Amino acid sequence: MNKKERTYREQSLLDHALACFNTDQWENVSVAEIADRAGVAKGTVYLHFTSKHEIYAQLTLQFYNTLLAECQSLSGTDSRSRLVLFISTVFKHHQEKQEYRRVTQYCQREDFIKNLNPELAQSLANIEYRFQSVITALLCDGIKDGSWGADAINKMPGITYTIKGALSQFCCNKNTDQESQIPLINSITDYILSSVGPGKKSKTVTDSLKFTLDQALET
Amino acid sequence: MNKKERTYREQSLLDHALACFNTDQWENVSVAEIADRAGVAKGTVYLHFTSKHEIYAQLTLQFYNTLLAECQSLSGTDSRSRLVLFISTVFKHHQEKQEYRRVTQYCQREDFIKNLNPELAQSLANIEYRFQSVITALLCDGIKDGSWGADAINKMPGITYTIKGALSQFCCNKNTDQESQIPLINSITDYILSSVGPGKKSKTVTDSLKFTLDQALET
Amino acid sequence: MNKKERTYREQSLLDHALACFNTDQWENVSVAEIADRAGVAKGTVYLHFTSKHEIYAQLTLQFYNTLLAECQSLSGTDSRSRLVLFISTVFKHHQEKQEYRRVTQYCQREDFIKNLNPELAQSLANIEYRFQSVITALLCDGIKDGSWGADAINKMPGITYTIKGALSQFCCNKNTDQESQIPLINSITDYILSSVGPGKKSKTVTDSLKFTLDQALET
Amino acid sequence: MNKKERTYREQSLLDHALACFNTDQWENVSVAEIADRAGVAKGTVYLHFTSKHEIYAQLTLQFYNTLLAECQSLSGTDSRSRLVLFISTVFKHHQEKQEYRRVTQYCQREDFIKNLNPELAQSLANIEYRFQSVITALLCDGIKDGSWGADAINKMPGITYTIKGALSQFCCNKNTDQESQIPLINSITDYILSSVGPGKKSKTVTDSLKFTLDQALET
DNA sequence: GATGAATGAGCGTTCATTCAT
DNA sequence: CATGAATGAACGCTCATTCAT
Numbered sequence: 001m002n003k004k005e006r007t008y009r010e011q012s013l014l015d016h017a018l019a020c021f022n023t024d025q026w027e028n029v030s031v032a033e034i035a036d037r038a039g040v041a042k043g044t045v046y047l048h049f050t051s052k053h054e055i056y057a058q059l060t061l062q063f064y065n066t067l068l069a070e071c072q073s074l075s076g077t078d079s080r081s082r083l084v085l086f087i088s089t090v091f092k093h094h095q096e097k098q099e100y101r102r103v104t105q106y107c108q109r110e111d112f113i114k115n116l117n118p119e120l121a122q123s124l125a126n127i128e129y130r131f132q133s134v135i136t137a138l139l140c141d142g143i144k145d146g147s148w149g150a151d152a153i154n155k156m157p158g159i160t161y162t163i164k165g166a167l168s169q170f171c172c173n174k175n176t177d178q179e180s181q182i183p184l185i186n187s188i189t190d191y192i193l194s195s196v197g198p199g200k201k202s203k204t205v206t207d208s209l210k211f212t213l214d215q216a217l218e219t
Numbered sequence: 220m221n222k223k224e225r226t227y228r229e230q231s232l233l234d235h236a237l238a239c240f241n242t243d244q245w246e247n248v249s250v251a252e253i254a255d256r257a258g259v260a261k262g263t264v265y266l267h268f269t270s271k272h273e274i275y276a277q278l279t280l281q282f283y284n285t286l287l288a289e290c291q292s293l294s295g296t297d298s299r300s301r302l303v304l305f306i307s308t309v310f311k312h313h314q315e316k317q318e319y320r321r322v323t324q325y326c327q328r329e330d331f332i333k334n335l336n337p338e339l340a341q342s343l344a345n346i347e348y349r350f351q352s353v354i355t356a357l358l359c360d361g362i363k364d365g366s367w368g369a370d371a372i373n374k375m376p377g378i379t380y381t382i383k384g385a386l387s388q389f390c391c392n393k394n395t396d397q398e399s400q401i402p403l404i405n406s407i408t409d410y411i412l413s414s415v416g417p418g419k420k421s422k423t424v425t426d427s428l429k430f431t432l433d434q435a436l437e438t
Numbered sequence: 439m440n441k442k443e444r445t446y447r448e449q450s451l452l453d454h455a456l457a458c459f460n461t462d463q464w465e466n467v468s469v470a471e472i473a474d475r476a477g478v479a480k481g482t483v484y485l486h487f488t489s490k491h492e493i494y495a496q497l498t499l500q501f502y503n504t505l506l507a508e509c510q511s512l513s514g515t516d517s518r519s520r521l522v523l524f525i526s527t528v529f530k531h532h533q534e535k536q537e538y539r540r541v542t543q544y545c546q547r548e549d550f551i552k553n554l555n556p557e558l559a560q561s562l563a564n565i566e567y568r569f570q571s572v573i574t575a576l577l578c579d580g581i582k583d584g585s586w587g588a589d590a591i592n593k594m595p596g597i598t599y600t601i602k603g604a605l606s607q608f609c610c611n612k613n614t615d616q617e618s619q620i621p622l623i624n625s626i627t628d629y630i631l632s633s634v635g636p637g638k639k640s641k642t643v644t645d646s647l648k649f650t651l652d653q654a655l656e657t
Numbered sequence: 658m659n660k661k662e663r664t665y666r667e668q669s670l671l672d673h674a675l676a677c678f679n680t681d682q683w684e685n686v687s688v689a690e691i692a693d694r695a696g697v698a699k700g701t702v703y704l705h706f707t708s709k710h711e712i713y714a715q716l717t718l719q720f721y722n723t724l725l726a727e728c729q730s731l732s733g734t735d736s737r738s739r740l741v742l743f744i745s746t747v748f749k750h751h752q753e754k755q756e757y758r759r760v761t762q763y764c765q766r767e768d769f770i771k772n773l774n775p776e777l778a779q780s781l782a783n784i785e786y787r788f789q790s791v792i793t794a795l796l797c798d799g800i801k802d803g804s805w806g807a808d809a810i811n812k813m814p815g816i817t818y819t820i821k822g823a824l825s826q827f828c829c830n831k832n833t834d835q836e837s838q839i840p841l842i843n844s845i846t847d848y849i850l851s852s853v854g855p856g857k858k859s860k861t862v863t864d865s866l867k868f869t870l871d872q873a874l875e876t
Numbered sequence: 877g878a879t880g881a882a883t884g885a886g887c888g889t890t891c892a893t894t895c896a897t
Numbered sequence: 898c899a900t901g902a903a904t905g906a907a908c909g910c911t912c913a914t915t916c917a918t
Binding site: 462546 | 814
């Protein structure tokens, strides 16, 4: 079994596990069910993952790695619009991958991480730092091109926490449709933009950069 | 057993349960252990709580009810300082009651709430609203007394999420001492203050309202 | 549940376990099967025994405790005949309780004892010493009453090992009927008697003390 | 792979298996571990042995074959000293190959043999007979050369069981050093010698034939 | 009210063995 | 010959919950 096949099989297992978890009783999903759905024997699961918890962790890593990859290639022309794009990207990702919600929430619990193998625990912990790096980079760009003042860099923690807190709320509204989430996103975007200070041109996000349902759907 | 004795017994069970949970393996704590430590029989626990999960939920409610009670009687003279006091109160409460950390984190998971009895689930859900009410009231006061502009009210969601996000970070730094947490609290306070707009007197939090270790310890 | 009921239940479990073990595949007997046969739930077994291995150990202790009790009340009039009686008692006990054979053999393995809880391990280890004490007492009696010389006491280890070795052979002949085992017993008895020295009257065991099938069956 | 290579590979597997088993948890050693240590794939093990149990059995056979080979070429000049040499050889072999202890003990269990393939089971069973043959031959020699009386031949079973029983004790004292085992060996030797009757010259083993540490070490 | 004996479903994990390559 | 991926049966043990006393 070469590397490629191996990766393929693992991805298949993760995909089927994710599918199994799409229920409020997801913690009760047994390894046997996952294996069944993936069409392999229970033992085979353990050739790829050392434990059920590792499956949880890998799904969470996958979710965030994808998100971070998206965030590292934002296309906006000016810093301000790229920050807006960043925020909307983060929310859209959570909206589009709602099936990951339970697992990622579970894996962020401190006691889950404590009982994980060190390497994976580190990877999970790094997500936080990588996320902050993206925001820091955005703020630095904006300072360089004059989009906002030098002290914007101090806003990084606040911005991070605002997004984090909003997401935890956002994720709980799972039954609401995409459209009804938009005000929340816009509100948060405005809040964050105002925190880094007024732009050269005082257009608010409402006028020029507002995240709209159209945008959300066109992607 | 009259009402009073009943309440006393329940509190005793909650206290002993909390004591049992003070370990990273807390999910493995059995009802038998809690009963043992509280000096009653296993069956007795079920005369007071319908399930082990209800104990988790009640502890979480207790934690937040205490916090909210504190927040509703803030003593600051002007709105600005009361907002600062609110923020520090919230953080201090989390700092002082660290033993609740694991349980409250666990109970906030969407799937936990889903599988709880409706009444308790509602109580847990209400915490969020009550928290937001406190912030809203603070902002309204400040608008009335001119501490900040009328659009400050729109900052409520942002403020809520910032605090929420910061707390989740805050709670994970369990091994750090109180002092080293102060910069985080100050940073968040500054961030939030700047978001509601400059006060009449442009003193920054650094000058007049800074949360200091002395304050933290004098309480 | 008072002490008496408790003891009764435990004995019942041991009895049913023993019945389950009466097969060459006895190691494959599951706790569930034992519980089933005893008419209780699996969990109930664990209210009385901390592990499956403890059941093995308890059965073994029971087997030897009964044997040792028998050996401590031998009725022979002179030392020589009591030694003969002792030997035959030991063999008869093993013959009559053949269903214990697999378990006792299993429990004597050094690695089994190593992985047992210390208290039980000690009890198992003590069986050896108690057995040797019985033999020592017999030899001392015989020295006092002049049945054999003073150096008979030095034969204790040899006698012990001879019996032990013969038993391990004896136990493997499980398919042979009682009668065909008699020569073995007589041979060992002669061997041991001759090792402690000639009696005052030089009758051999063959003449006066021979263990016969009649004796074996009349008990 | 010719016969020679095949034998070599099998011996290598047995050696590495034996090395793996040098722990009280040896029953938990997996085929994978043995294969790993021997530097071959798991499947390869099954090209040489039909099951894990066969490995156990082969190791046991190896242990006893070596011992029996030694016993068949004892160098003593007279029967009496050759009997002494035989006993010491048996004990020394067990002392020097302590790492086999767990495995040989395990393989002597009746239920182990019952579940083995017939051919191997027979080989294991034959060990017993071969061992007895050696003793019988020794006794016959002694009768011929007048070392002991004709009825010495009747002592064969007793001698066999004495040695067998003493070895099971001997093997459990694994933590004791060689020197402290010597009294046990001498005691058993004396016991057995006295059972076959006095020699022509009434020297006791203590005088002329005693097994000493020097002898043990000079080999 | 209080007890604690009894329940029994539930599950992650291991590993000897096989067999397609 | 050698591999090692795949298998899947097997099982001890836990523990939240119930309920007869």
